[in-house]
Amino acid sequence: MSKTAMIEDSVYLIDTRFWTIGVAAYLVGEGKSALIETGSAKSYKNVLYELKQVGANLDQIICVAVTHIYLDHAGATGYLVRELPNARVYVHPRGLKHLADSSRLMENARKAVPESLEEFGEMIPVDRSRLVEATNGLRIELGRSALTILESLGHARHHIVLYKNRLRALFAGDAVGMYTPEADVLIPSTPPPDFDLEKSVSTAGRIASLNPEIICYTHYGFSRDADEMLRRFKEVLREWDDLIKPVWESTQSLEKAVDVVMSHYSSESERVNEYRSSWDLRAETELNVSGYFHYYERMEQASQR
Numbered sequence: 001m002s003k004t005a006m007i008e009d010s011v012y013l014i015d016t017r018f019w020t021i022g023v024a025a026y027l028v029g030e031g032k033s034a035l036i037e038t039g040s041a042k043s044y045k046n047v048l049y050e051l052k053q054v055g056a057n058l059d060q061i062i063c064v065a066v067t068h069i070y071l072d073h074a075g076a077t078g079y080l081v082r083e084l085p086n087a088r089v090y091v092h093p094r095g096l097k098h099l100a101d102s103s104r105l106m107e108n109a110r111k112a113v114p115e116s117l118e119e120f121g122e123m124i125p126v127d128r129s130r131l132v133e134a135t136n137g138l139r140i141e142l143g144r145s146a147l148t149i150l151e152s153l154g155h156a157r158h159h160i161v162l163y164k165n166r167l168r169a170l171f172a173g174d175a176v177g178m179y180t181p182e183a184d185v186l187i188p189s190t191p192p193p194d195f196d197l198e199k200s201v202s203t204a205g206r207i208a209s210l211n212p213e214i215i216c217y218t219h220y221g222f223s224r225d226a227d228e229m230l231r232r233f234k235e236v237l238r239e240w241d242d243l244i245k246p247v248w249e250s251t252q253s254l255e256k257a258v259d260v261v262m263s264h265y266s267s268e269s270e271r272v273n274e275y276r277s278s279w280d281l282r283a284e285t286e287l288n289v290s291g292y293f294h295y296y297e298r299m300e301q302a303s304q305r
Contacts, residue, residue, distance in 0.1 A: 016038075099113075185271055197295055215229050
């Protein structure tokens with residue numbers, strides 16, 4: 001069952017129906033509009049269907065923005081822009097070349113997660129003339145409203161968020177975690193190789209300074225209590241650090257660290273599984289703990305220089 005829904009006037013959550021982890025895109029604007037996130041390559045037909053279901057005029061979508069270039073966020077971009085003749089694609093400057101030529105990105109994915117490629121699908125490139133560097137502070141005009149881009153490092157070196165000032169709505173990608181509204185569970189998204197704890201905390205502070213009311217998560221859904229969610233995000237980052245770092249310092253056992261985190265959050269895990277039973281939460285936890293391990297290794301190496 002599709003979860004596509006109106007959040008506010010001129011803002012729709014678009015269900016890409018990528019069931020494993022849940023991926024939301026967002027349609028923003030009246031008349032001239034923006035599509036934030038595209039989902040995986042295999043989701044593009046679902047996205048087009050859901051856009052038509054909410055009455056979107058594809059010719060009026062002038063912006064496609066991806067918060068970062070991971071396959072679940074940007075994988076469908078090349079397919080969708082073929083159906084959106086007036087759209088330009090906004091992506092962090094570090095990610096732009098990978099949308100223009102996705103071969104290296106796909107090669108790395110085949111090496112890192114070969115078992116997932118059948119699920120995600122194959123990206124295709126976006127014509128360079130349609131790509132725009134989404135630099136910090138850039139405004140994207142959408143007729144009577146606008147989106148502002150904020151560089152948001154911590155999760156990835158090529159991550160942006162977008163802010164709609166009139167509605168005080170933040171489109172967060174993975175910058176401030178993954179949220180399951182039905183279970184009211186927020187977990188960090190801290191995969192290697194780019195996760196940086198201090199940058200993630202700093203990004204959350206910069207976002208809070210915008211005074212948003214609504215946070216729209218790519219994974220998955222939204223909250224109307226942005227202050228509380230940002231406070232919880234910073235808290236959970238530190239909690240994971242407190243749980244994982246002693247294991248890394250004593251044994252560097254990834255399996256043990258995952259066990260510690262899963263045990264600490266057992267009740268939250270059970271609540272998430274009630275609503276997202278297809279999501280392998282242990283595998284997700286292992287990925288995120290690996291990000292902390294990678295971060296500690298970088299910090300140790302830097303201290304020895």
